[in-house]
Amino acid sequence: MTLRTDKTPTPNTPVADSCPDPARRRLLLGGAGALAAVGLGGCLSGNGLDLSDAxxxxxxxxxxxxxxxxxxxxxxxxxxxxxxxxxxxxxxxxxxxxxxxxxxxxxxxxxxxxxxxxxxxxxxxxxxxxxxxxxxxxxxxxxxxxxxxxxxxxxxxxxxxxxxxxxxxxxxxxxxxxxxxxxxx
Missing domain, CATH: 3.40.30.10 (Glutaredoxin)
Structure with a gap:
Protein backbone atom coordinates (compact mmCIF):
# COMPACT_ATOMS: atom_id res chain seq x y z
CA MET A 1 0.00 0.00 0.00
CA THR A 2 1.39 3.41 -0.94
CA LEU A 3 0.44 6.64 0.80
CA ARG A 4 0.17 9.63 -1.43
CA THR A 5 0.89 13.01 0.04
CA ASP A 6 -0.65 15.10 -2.70
CA LYS A 7 -4.33 15.89 -2.41
CA THR A 8 -5.37 14.18 -5.61
CA PRO A 9 -6.88 10.85 -4.65
CA THR A 10 -6.88 8.02 -7.10
CA PRO A 11 -9.11 4.97 -6.79
CA ASN A 12 -7.99 2.48 -4.13
CA THR A 13 -5.02 4.64 -3.03
CA PRO A 14 -5.27 6.11 0.46
CA VAL A 15 -4.31 9.75 0.84
CA ALA A 16 -2.28 10.94 3.81
CA ASP A 17 -4.58 13.04 5.97
CA SER A 18 -2.99 16.32 6.99
CA CYS A 19 -5.78 17.08 9.47
CA PRO A 20 -6.85 14.01 11.44
CA ASP A 21 -10.32 13.87 12.95
CA PRO A 22 -10.69 15.25 16.51
CA ALA A 23 -10.68 11.81 18.17
CA ARG A 24 -7.48 10.85 16.37
CA ARG A 25 -5.93 14.22 17.23
CA ARG A 26 -6.73 13.70 20.95
CA LEU A 27 -5.22 10.22 20.79
CA LEU A 28 -2.06 11.55 19.17
CA LEU A 29 -1.75 14.42 21.63
CA GLY A 30 -2.36 12.08 24.56
CA GLY A 31 0.36 9.77 23.29
CA ALA A 32 2.73 12.71 22.89
CA GLY A 33 1.94 13.78 26.45
CA ALA A 34 2.62 10.29 27.77
CA LEU A 35 5.94 10.19 25.92
CA ALA A 36 6.86 13.59 27.35
CA ALA A 37 6.09 12.35 30.87
CA VAL A 38 8.21 9.26 30.33
CA GLY A 39 10.96 11.46 28.95
CA LEU A 40 10.93 13.60 32.07
CA GLY A 41 11.50 10.48 34.11
CA GLY A 42 14.70 9.98 32.14
CA CYS A 43 16.08 13.14 33.73
CA LEU A 44 16.31 11.29 37.01
CA SER A 45 19.36 9.28 37.84
CA GLY A 46 19.20 5.76 39.23
CA ASN A 47 20.15 7.35 42.52
CA GLY A 48 17.00 9.49 42.64
CA LEU A 49 16.37 13.18 42.27
CA ASP A 50 19.39 15.46 42.28
CA LEU A 51 18.62 17.58 45.33
CA SER A 52 22.23 18.37 46.20
CA ASP A 53 22.12 22.09 45.40
CA ALA A 54 18.55 22.83 46.46
Whole structure:
Protein backbone atom coordinates (compact mmCIF):
# COMPACT_ATOMS: atom_id res chain seq x y z
CA MET A 1 0.00 0.00 0.00
CA THR A 2 1.39 3.41 -0.94
CA LEU A 3 0.44 6.64 0.80
CA ARG A 4 0.17 9.63 -1.43
CA THR A 5 0.89 13.01 0.04
CA ASP A 6 -0.65 15.10 -2.70
CA LYS A 7 -4.33 15.89 -2.41
CA THR A 8 -5.37 14.18 -5.61
CA PRO A 9 -6.88 10.85 -4.65
CA THR A 10 -6.88 8.02 -7.10
CA PRO A 11 -9.11 4.97 -6.79
CA ASN A 12 -7.99 2.48 -4.13
CA THR A 13 -5.02 4.64 -3.03
CA PRO A 14 -5.27 6.11 0.46
CA VAL A 15 -4.31 9.75 0.84
CA ALA A 16 -2.28 10.94 3.81
CA ASP A 17 -4.58 13.04 5.97
CA SER A 18 -2.99 16.32 6.99
CA CYS A 19 -5.78 17.08 9.47
CA PRO A 20 -6.85 14.01 11.44
CA ASP A 21 -10.32 13.87 12.95
CA PRO A 22 -10.69 15.25 16.51
CA ALA A 23 -10.68 11.81 18.17
CA ARG A 24 -7.48 10.85 16.37
CA ARG A 25 -5.93 14.22 17.23
CA ARG A 26 -6.73 13.70 20.95
CA LEU A 27 -5.22 10.22 20.79
CA LEU A 28 -2.06 11.55 19.17
CA LEU A 29 -1.75 14.42 21.63
CA GLY A 30 -2.36 12.08 24.56
CA GLY A 31 0.36 9.77 23.29
CA ALA A 32 2.73 12.71 22.89
CA GLY A 33 1.94 13.78 26.45
CA ALA A 34 2.62 10.29 27.77
CA LEU A 35 5.94 10.19 25.92
CA ALA A 36 6.86 13.59 27.35
CA ALA A 37 6.09 12.35 30.87
CA VAL A 38 8.21 9.26 30.33
CA GLY A 39 10.96 11.46 28.95
CA LEU A 40 10.93 13.60 32.07
CA GLY A 41 11.50 10.48 34.11
CA GLY A 42 14.70 9.98 32.14
CA CYS A 43 16.08 13.14 33.73
CA LEU A 44 16.31 11.29 37.01
CA SER A 45 19.36 9.28 37.84
CA GLY A 46 19.20 5.76 39.23
CA ASN A 47 20.15 7.35 42.52
CA GLY A 48 17.00 9.49 42.64
CA LEU A 49 16.37 13.18 42.27
CA ASP A 50 19.39 15.46 42.28
CA LEU A 51 18.62 17.58 45.33
CA SER A 52 22.23 18.37 46.20
CA ASP A 53 22.12 22.09 45.40
CA ALA A 54 18.55 22.83 46.46
CA UNK A 55 17.70 24.55 49.70
CA UNK A 56 14.45 25.57 51.35
CA UNK A 57 13.70 27.26 54.67
CA UNK A 58 11.89 26.17 57.77
CA UNK A 59 9.27 28.54 59.19
CA UNK A 60 11.88 30.18 61.42
CA UNK A 61 13.96 31.08 58.35
CA UNK A 62 16.66 28.44 58.87
CA UNK A 63 18.08 27.10 55.60
CA UNK A 64 17.49 23.38 55.00
CA UNK A 65 19.37 21.30 52.42
CA UNK A 66 16.69 19.50 50.43
CA UNK A 67 18.91 16.44 50.00
CA UNK A 68 18.53 15.90 53.77
CA UNK A 69 15.30 14.04 52.94
CA UNK A 70 17.25 11.14 51.46
CA UNK A 71 17.67 8.16 53.74
CA UNK A 72 14.01 7.70 54.60
CA UNK A 73 10.86 7.25 52.56
CA UNK A 74 9.38 10.71 52.14
CA UNK A 75 5.98 12.19 51.39
CA UNK A 76 6.31 15.72 50.08
CA UNK A 77 3.47 17.91 48.94
CA UNK A 78 3.88 21.28 47.28
CA UNK A 79 1.05 23.49 48.49
CA UNK A 80 -0.17 27.05 48.91
CA UNK A 81 -2.40 28.64 51.52
CA UNK A 82 -4.59 30.13 48.76
CA UNK A 83 -5.10 26.79 46.96
CA UNK A 84 -8.50 25.23 47.79
CA UNK A 85 -7.32 21.72 46.83
CA UNK A 86 -4.27 22.11 49.05
CA UNK A 87 -6.39 23.15 52.04
CA UNK A 88 -8.76 20.23 51.37
CA UNK A 89 -5.77 17.86 51.30
CA UNK A 90 -4.31 18.98 54.67
CA UNK A 91 -6.28 16.47 56.82
CA UNK A 92 -5.17 13.65 54.51
CA UNK A 93 -1.52 14.69 54.74
CA UNK A 94 -1.92 14.94 58.52
CA UNK A 95 -3.37 11.42 58.56
CA UNK A 96 -0.37 10.15 56.57
CA UNK A 97 1.95 11.81 59.08
CA UNK A 98 0.10 10.32 62.05
CA UNK A 99 0.10 6.82 60.52
CA UNK A 100 3.48 6.60 58.78
CA UNK A 101 5.80 8.90 60.70
CA UNK A 102 6.15 6.28 63.49
CA UNK A 103 7.17 3.83 60.71
CA UNK A 104 10.02 6.07 59.53
CA UNK A 105 8.32 8.10 56.78
CA UNK A 106 9.08 11.83 56.65
CA UNK A 107 6.00 13.87 55.79
CA UNK A 108 6.69 17.38 54.49
CA UNK A 109 4.52 20.20 53.25
CA UNK A 110 6.57 22.51 51.04
CA UNK A 111 4.85 25.88 50.72
CA UNK A 112 5.32 27.69 47.44
CA UNK A 113 7.60 30.73 47.22
CA UNK A 114 4.77 33.21 46.73
CA UNK A 115 3.16 32.36 50.08
CA UNK A 116 4.07 34.87 52.82
CA UNK A 117 5.65 33.06 55.78
CA UNK A 118 3.23 34.68 58.26
CA UNK A 119 0.27 33.38 56.25
CA UNK A 120 1.82 29.89 56.23
CA UNK A 121 2.37 30.00 60.00
CA UNK A 122 -1.23 31.12 60.55
CA UNK A 123 -2.61 28.22 58.51
CA UNK A 124 -0.32 25.70 60.24
CA UNK A 125 -1.74 26.86 63.57
CA UNK A 126 -5.37 27.00 62.38
CA UNK A 127 -5.27 23.54 60.81
CA UNK A 128 -3.12 21.98 63.58
CA UNK A 129 -0.57 20.74 61.06
CA UNK A 130 2.01 18.75 63.02
CA UNK A 131 3.98 17.46 60.04
CA UNK A 132 7.10 19.28 58.83
CA UNK A 133 6.40 22.49 56.95
CA UNK A 134 9.08 24.14 54.84
CA UNK A 135 8.96 27.23 52.63
CA UNK A 136 10.37 27.15 49.10
CA UNK A 137 11.46 30.80 49.29
CA UNK A 138 13.92 30.63 46.37
CA UNK A 139 11.94 28.13 44.20
CA UNK A 140 14.83 25.64 44.29
CA UNK A 141 12.55 22.90 45.61
CA UNK A 142 10.02 23.41 42.83
CA UNK A 143 12.82 23.36 40.25
CA UNK A 144 14.40 20.20 41.66
CA UNK A 145 11.09 18.32 41.47
CA UNK A 146 10.08 19.17 37.98
CA UNK A 147 9.60 22.13 37.93
CA UNK A 148 6.46 22.16 40.03
CA UNK A 149 4.10 24.90 38.89
CA UNK A 150 0.70 23.62 40.04
CA UNK A 151 -0.56 22.98 43.57
CA UNK A 152 -1.16 20.61 45.12
CA UNK A 153 1.58 18.45 43.66
CA UNK A 154 2.34 15.35 45.72
CA UNK A 155 5.30 12.98 45.68
CA UNK A 156 6.33 9.81 47.46
CA UNK A 157 10.06 9.16 47.37
CA UNK A 158 11.85 6.01 48.41
CA UNK A 159 14.82 6.28 50.78
CA UNK A 160 17.20 6.93 47.84
CA UNK A 161 15.08 9.85 46.64
CA UNK A 162 13.54 8.02 43.69
CA UNK A 163 9.97 9.00 42.83
CA UNK A 164 7.56 6.17 43.61
CA UNK A 165 4.39 8.21 43.06
CA UNK A 166 3.57 11.65 41.75
CA UNK A 167 0.15 13.29 41.55
CA UNK A 168 -1.05 16.74 40.59
CA UNK A 169 -4.32 17.48 42.34
CA UNK A 170 -5.99 15.56 45.13
CA UNK A 171 -4.35 12.25 46.00
CA UNK A 172 -5.76 8.73 45.92
CA UNK A 173 -5.36 7.79 49.59
CA UNK A 174 -5.77 4.04 49.01
CA UNK A 175 -3.00 4.04 46.43
CA UNK A 176 -0.78 6.23 48.61
CA UNK A 177 -1.27 3.95 51.62
CA UNK A 178 -0.43 0.91 49.49
CA UNK A 179 2.82 2.46 48.29
CA UNK A 180 3.80 3.60 51.79
CA UNK A 181 2.95 0.19 53.23
CA UNK A 182 5.29 -1.33 50.64
CA UNK A 183 8.10 1.11 51.44
CA UNK A 184 7.82 0.50 55.19
CA UNK A 185 7.29 -3.27 55.20
Missing amino acids: TVRDLDGKEIALDSIKGSPTVITFWATTCPGCVEEIPHIQELHDTYSPRGVDVIGLAMSYDPVEQIKKMVEQKDMTYTIWHDTNEQGAQAFGPVRVTPTFFILDSAGRIEYQKIGLIDMDRVRGILDGLTA
